[in-house]
Amino acid sequence: MTDAPHAAHPDRRLLIIGPPGAGKGTQAARIAEALDLPAISTGDIFRANVGEGTELGRLAQSYMDKGEYVPDSVTNDMVAARLSEADAADGFLLDGYPRTLDQVAALDGMLTERGRELDAVILLDVDLEEVVARLVQRGAEQGRSDDTEETIRRRLDVYAEQTAPLVDVYSGRGLVRRVDGMASIDEVNAAILAALSR
Numbered sequence: 001m002t003d004a005p006h007a008a009h010p011d012r013r014l015l016i017i018g019p020p021g022a023g024k025g026t027q028a029a030r031i032a033e034a035l036d037l038p039a040i041s042t043g044d045i046f047r048a049n050v051g052e053g054t055e056l057g058r059l060a061q062s063y064m065d066k067g068e069y070v071p072d073s074v075t076n077d078m079v080a081a082r083l084s085e086a087d088a089a090d091g092f093l094l095d096g097y098p099r100t101l102d103q104v105a106a107l108d109g110m111l112t113e114r115g116r117e118l119d120a121v122i123l124l125d126v127d128l129e130e131v132v133a134r135l136v137q138r139g140a141e142q143g144r145s146d147d148t149e150e151t152i153r154r155r156l157d158v159y160a161e162q163t164a165p166l167v168d169v170y171s172g173r174g175l176v177r178r179v180d181g182m183a184s185i186d187e188v189n190a191a192i193l194a195a196l197s198r
């Protein structure tokens with residue numbers, strides 16, 4: 001065996017998936033730090049573009065404010081560009097992507113092109129009513145324009161319709177590590193790291 005730099009954590013290409021408000025962003029940042037991987041959040045990239053007033057930002061905002069998904073073609077191109085950056089060559093943690101079956105196919109294509117595969121999909125399991133409460137609170141604290149109760153309900157419906165089916169796809173590939181997302185941030189973090197090292 002050669003001395004691989006990340007031998008302790010062989011899982012290098014990871015997804016974190018779960019409904020809005022499950023805590024994906026919080027956990028993604030911590031897991032990425034622990035495993036020395038870039039956390040790539042499509043929601044964060046869209047919000048950065050909104051903040052900078054780019055054309056992509058203006059387009060994305062019109063969907064985000066309604067709780068709808070940005071069109072797949074736009075999102076797929078953006079992720080393909082991001083995964084081509086040097087820091088993602090040796091692994092990444094994708095947060096909030098893929099969210100549709102079309103995005104799953106697009107990501108499969110990006111990985112195949114590079115001769116890579118996904119290693120694991122972290123699924124954050126949460127109680128949906130609790131999630132609405134968390135998001136309403138986040139809207140009040142952070143002023144995120146898509147964290148109003150009406151938009152939150154729409155995002156949960158869109159998740160159930162378009163994203164929940166991805167869990168079956170990835171389960172079929174044996175990739176899903178289900179983690180209880182209702183515990184404290186530290187406990188969830190520890191559970192994810194334990195699930196990844198199994």
Ligand code: ADP
Pocket residue numbers: 019020021024042043044046063064065067068069070071075095096097098099103146155
């Ligand atoms: P949450 O998981 O709480 O909904 P995100 O920051 O992940 O928050 O996403 C916010 C919004 O950004 C989504 O409601 C959607 O409009 C847009 N978005 C993020 N990721 C994607 C994606 N993969 N495909 C389409 N739209 C996306």
